[in-house]
Amino acid sequence: FDDDIDLWKEYEEKELDKSATRGDIAAMLYYVLTGSKYKGVPQEYDLEEISLTIEKDEILRFDDEYGKKDSIIESIEDMVDDLEYVQFTKPLNKDNTFLYYDYNSRSRSNSFVTNRNKYYIDPDDEQPDLSKVSVVPKTSGVLEIEYIAYDEDGESYKGLIKITVEGKYDDLDDITFTGYENTPIKFMISEFKKVFNKEFEYTPDDEISFELPDEKFGTLYFDENKDGELKDAEEIEAKNSFKLKQMNFIYFNPAEDFVDEDEPAEIKYTVEDQEGNLYEGIINITVKSLLGELTIDEDDDFGIEVKDYLDEFDDYDFQKIKFEKADKDDKSTLTIETNTGTRSVIGMELNIRRLQDIEFEPEKDFDGTTFKYTVTTDEGLQFKGLVTVDD
Numbered sequence: 001f002d003d004d005i006d007l008w009k010e011y012e013e014k015e016l017d018k019s020a021t022r023g024d025i026a027a028m029l030y031y032v033l034t035g036s037k038y039k040g041v042p043q044e045y046d047l048e049e050i051s052l053t054i055e056k057d058e059i060l061r062f063d064d065e066y067g068k069k070d071s072i073i074e075s076i077e078d079m080v081d082d083l084e085y086v087q088f089t090k091p092l093n094k095d096n097t098f099l100y101y102d103y104n105s106r107s108r109s110n111s112f113v114t115n116r117n118k119y120y121i122d123p124d125d126e127q128p129d130l131s132k133v134s135v136v137p138k139t140s141g142v143l144e145i146e147y148i149a150y151d152e153d154g155e156s157y158k159g160l161i162k163i164t165v166e167g168k169y170d171d172l173d174d175i176t177f178t179g180y181e182n183t184p185i186k187f188m189i190s191e192f193k194k195v196f197n198k199e200f201e202y203t204p205d206d207e208i209s210f211e212l213p214d215e216k217f218g219t220l221y222f223d224e225n226k227d228g229e230l231k232d233a234e235e236i237e238a239k240n241s242f243k244l245k246q247m248n249f250i251y252f253n254p255a256e257d258f259v260d261e262d263e264p265a266e267i268k269y270t271v272e273d274q275e276g277n278l279y280e281g282i283i284n285i286t287v288k289s290l291l292g293e294l295t296i297d298e299d300d301d302f303g304i305e306v307k308d309y310l311d312e313f314d315d316y317d318f319q320k321i322k323f324e325k326a327d328k329d330d331k332s333t334l335t336i337e338t339n340t341g342t343r344s345v346i347g348m349e350l351n352i353r354r355l356q357d358i359e360f361e362p363e364k365d366f367d368g369t370t371f372k373y374t375v376t377t378d379e380g381l382q383f384k385g386l387v388t389v390d391d
Helices: 007-011 022-035 072-079 191-197 245-248 302-311 352-357
Strands: 049-055 081-091 100-101 131-133 139-153 157-166 173-179 207-210 219-224 239-243 250-254 260-272 279-289 295-298 320-326 332-338 341-345 350-352 359-361 369-377 382-390
Touching: 049 072, 072 081, 072 157, 173 191, 173 250, 191 245, 207 350, 239 245, 245 250, 250 260, 250 279, 250 320, 295 302, 302 352, 302 359, 302 382, 320 352, 332 352
Parallel strands: 049 157, 173 279, 295 382
Antiparallel strands: 081 139, 100 131, 139 157, 207 239, 207 260, 219 250, 260 279, 320 350, 320 369, 332 341, 332 359, 369 382
């Protein structure tokens, strides 16, 4: 060999307790003869891939026939004449969470398959039995099992088993509801029926349970007495479930002042039909600002402009209004005439009837300002808005 080829240095830190495949031997011979690593594209596996799809809660033994497919053992035997045993190289022992030996679902102490063991097709009393190897998935996704199959002549063949684990639930299309800040948003049974109808034959008694939203977004309520008033005792808990026919009495009550028109609040739910099939879906709830922003000019009649704007929201009976400065250092203000003279109304809650009497007083060298305001309805609902005054 050339002086610069140091096989010991190259292999001293490698694990040499595993038998080499034909591809490994070819690559090693190429290195010995040329002093270079193989630059071609070697075939990664000697055997055709075995592919199966199972459910998340299924247990798949290597000797199970799956649907119209052969068992995993039969599939390997079809590719390797006189198969004697199999060793597993993936998952590694430290990463193995799903490949078991002699698995018992009732036992709390099951054993994993190990990389060093040989699992025999026709074992004696002391040898591990390949038919007792099982796949027990914990999550959905794709599981890969790499193995080396050995025949009775000692020839080895590297192969891959790829198992797709499907989730326990079927996914439903998203449902979308839209409402306004500080206002309960009622669920509509028709939206659920529309989505369910695409996947299964629903009935009024199908059971629905919700994953509770983060309280920073809002709270779910069941209006049990159907009076439209949401009480603390009607707040939904995680253990609660409801029938489809009750969906018109479920409300999402947004957290105080919560508004987000770009990122909806998400509520995950599960529905079980009358045959015991489970489906998962998401309810997206967009909470908008009712009032938004009004822009007027410095010369406009401030109180009249705001009154006319609020009159457009004729579904709400506004009773009170309070203004605040958006910029506390701004010297511009809002005033009203009283029996004792002119006074600022900033921070003062006024009857909505006095709104038309409010006047805007700009600061010196005025170049625009913004006021925040809160209106309260006859039902105690509060909404926030902005008024920007341009110069």
